[in-house]
Amino acid sequence: MHTTTLTTKGRATRDRIVDVAASLIFDRGVAGTSLDDVKAAAGVSSSQLYHYFGDKGALVSAVIAHQVDAVLAGQEPHLSQLDSMAALRAWRDALVAIRRGLRCQGGCPIGSLASELAESDVRLRGEIGAGLARWEDSIRTGLRTMRARGDLRADADVDALATAILASAQGGILLSQVRRSTAPLEAALDAILDHVASFLTPRGRRSVRARASRST
8 A cells, every 4th residue: 555645544553553563573573473463462453454564575565664764763863974984983882872772682673684584585685675775875975975075085995885884783783682792893893994994085084183182
């Protein structure tokens, strides 16, 4: 169903179903969450559920979109302005704080969906990939701004760096979940951001020093 055709009440009902499904799936996985589970938790009937979602795949698709939006929104305002080393390190600190607040329980909602669905559903894998691409694009945009401004050398491969930063975040989050410590995430992000800093121009290094002096 196209959400643009929904009434205010209908949109609220649909959103409640997706919120409940996202929570259940995060806790139990897609395979461990049935439509009956979602109906019971959301307090809706079968007819209501199928009015908004034709099948479980459609509901999972909506959950993916919901989780991508939630994960990216949770990183703002940092994620939309990663255009300096100070901004990148502030974003790093925000990610670590999020994991610490969760006591390192649970993985990345997007990464968890990818682990479960990437080999079983080509369409959903594509949707998860598109969500991760949005995250990576935000990082890439900031790095491109730094390079265009002259803070990063012209030979800095911002596409590869953006991919490496996202991979470091995802791997660090996974290890933090297993070890119940933010140390792996901190180490992974510090290492990749130090690598980014190795591409700083003299202008970029002066900017870092100037920011550091103003903060002291």
